[in-house]
Amino acid sequence: MKESTLRKDQQELVGRLMSTCGGSYPPEIRRKFFISGPQWAAAYQGQALFHAPTRTPLQPAEVIERLAEIGIGWWTTHDTDIIPTDQLMTDRQDQILEGIRKALERNGVACSMVTGETFYHPVWAASPAGEQPEVRSYARQRLENVVEIGHRLGAQFLVYWPGTLGYQFQGVVEETRMLKRYAEEINAACEKDLAVARSMAISPMRHCLEAKPFEPQAELILPTTDAMLTFINSGMLKHPEMVGVNPEYLHELMWGSAPRAALARALVAGKLWHFDVNDGYRLKHDVDLAVGLVNPLDWLNVLILLRAHGYNGPFNLDYKPPRTTSNYGVFQVSFPSAVDRFITLWEIAGEAISDPVINEATKALEAGAAPAESADANAIFEANKELWTLHELIGHRLVQILLGLNRGRAFSV
Numbered sequence: 001m002k003e004s005t006l007r008k009d010q011q012e013l014v015g016r017l018m019s020t021c022g023g024s025y026p027p028e029i030r031r032k033f034f035i036s037g038p039q040w041a042a043a044y045q046g047q048a049l050f051h052a053p054t055r056t057p058l059q060p061a062e063v064i065e066r067l068a069e070i071g072i073g074w075w076t077t078h079d080t081d082i083i084p085t086d087q088l089m090t091d092r093q094d095q096i097l098e099g100i101r102k103a104l105e106r107n108g109v110a111c112s113m114v115t116g117e118t119f120y121h122p123v124w125a126a127s128p129a130g131e132q133p134e135v136r137s138y139a140r141q142r143l144e145n146v147v148e149i150g151h152r153l154g155a156q157f158l159v160y161w162p163g164t165l166g167y168q169f170q171g172v173v174e175e176t177r178m179l180k181r182y183a184e185e186i187n188a189a190c191e192k193d194l195a196v197a198r199s200m201a202i203s204p205m206r207h208c209l210e211a212k213p214f215e216p217q218a219e220l221i222l223p224t225t226d227a228m229l230t231f232i233n234s235g236m237l238k239h240p241e242m243v244g245v246n247p248e249y250l251h252e253l254m255w256g257s258a259p260r261a262a263l264a265r266a267l268v269a270g271k272l273w274h275f276d277v278n279d280g281y282r283l284k285h286d287v288d289l290a291v292g293l294v295n296p297l298d299w300l301n302v303l304i305l306l307r308a309h310g311y312n313g314p315f316n317l318d319y320k321p322p323r324t325t326s327n328y329g330v331f332q333v334s335f336p337s338a339v340d341r342f343i344t345l346w347e348i349a350g351e352a353i354s355d356p357v358i359n360e361a362t363k364a365l366e367a368g369a370a371p372a373e374s375a376d377a378n379a380i381f382e383a384n385k386e387l388w389t390l391h392e393l394i395g396h397r398l399v400q401i402l403l404g405l406n407r408g409r410a411f412s413v
């Protein structure tokens with residue numbers, strides 16, 4: 001069989017099995033959610049340290065068109081995903097941005113977030129907040145330029161992932177100085193944003209810090225969302241009110257934490273502005289699998305928390321379609337299945353929030369059984385002993401709701 005016929009047959013097989021899976025939502029429903037598709041996720045070719053690429057490159061206009069067809073209404077990008085490094089801050093940048101603006105408009109897609117690449121190019125080998133003033137002044141120009149790109153494309157959010165803010169060798173970097181230098185760069189971006197916003201008579205953007213516990217450096221200076229929150233309140237930022245966080249689900253899981261608890265800490269600080277959604281494993285690498293493929297129960301609980309608190313920021317599909325998925329598969333299987341799993345989990349979260357069993361159990365737990373002012377530990381314990389069984393019952397109920405078992409099940413025996 002000719003290679004092209006074989007490929008066509010295989011694509012038909014994938015397409016047929018995908019529609020047999022069912023459970024997909026029409027593009028109009030998908031568009032109701034603030035779900036964004038990153039340029040870098042769609043265009044990721046499957047390369048890594050030990051891995052050659054398995055997919056061919058994709059241009060931004062094509063990604064935007066495919067996302068629009070699926071019903072993903074927002075698009076996010078790094079500066080260098082769309083503009084080669086040596087064309088940044090030149091006239092060519094303006095032409096490229098104009099082309100992208102038109103592609104977005106043509107497809108009814110909006111750019112929600114722009115982020116700066118301050119980790120890939122060799123100039124960042126010793127970090128964008130390293131010792132050399134010329135590296136830092138270049139980093140500042142790059143961040144200021146990201147602000148310009150963001151306004152130009154109508155984005156409301158900027159993200160900074162300082163992945164090279166750390167070290168391989170302890171003692172080489174003086175951490176407090178590096179933190180100050182990093183703060184100066186964020187300050188420059190905020191000031192630039194204020195100036196541009198003033199001149200255009202529009203609102204400034206939301207600047208969101210994203211943490212990752214390791215990779216590519218052995219040790220990171222700001223490894224967690226908690227560290228970012230501390231940094232925001234360190235007194236080194238001139239405009240802390242403009243700066244929030246962009247937690248990534250897997251990055252919190254990677255260091256062994258409970259992502260939902262990390263999100264709760266950002267929520268109570270009023271700083272949960274943007275959220276990278278994906279999945280993976282504890283204490284391993286940043287595998288960036290698609291949302292809900294590994295930890296659906298944990299994801300259900302994350303979405304219960306966010307729904308209950310009225311989180312209305314973006315859900316950014318920051319994942320990497322696996323190397324085994326083809327260019328065809330990226331838009332036939334990878335993106336639509338990620339979006340649909342997310343929406344289903346969101347719906348199930350709504351079901352859990354209004355579940356009568358969970359609500360009655362929670363109410364009973366919160367009411368307690370002992371007199372409120374009692375100072376008798378034994379009496380309090382005895383009065384609540386039977387009530388606490390509800391913890392396990394609620395856990396059981398959540399799994400039932402996740403698996404649809406609350407609606408009954410046919411038995412095979």
Ligand code: GLT
Binds near residue numbers: 078286
């Ligand atoms: C990099 C990182 C992601 C960040 C991107 C934003 S870059 O891929 O691992 O989690 O969100 O810069």
Ligand code: MN
Binds near residue numbers: 210248276318
């Ligand atoms: Mn991310």
Ligand code: MN
Binds near residue numbers: 248250286287288
């Ligand atoms: Mn990641």
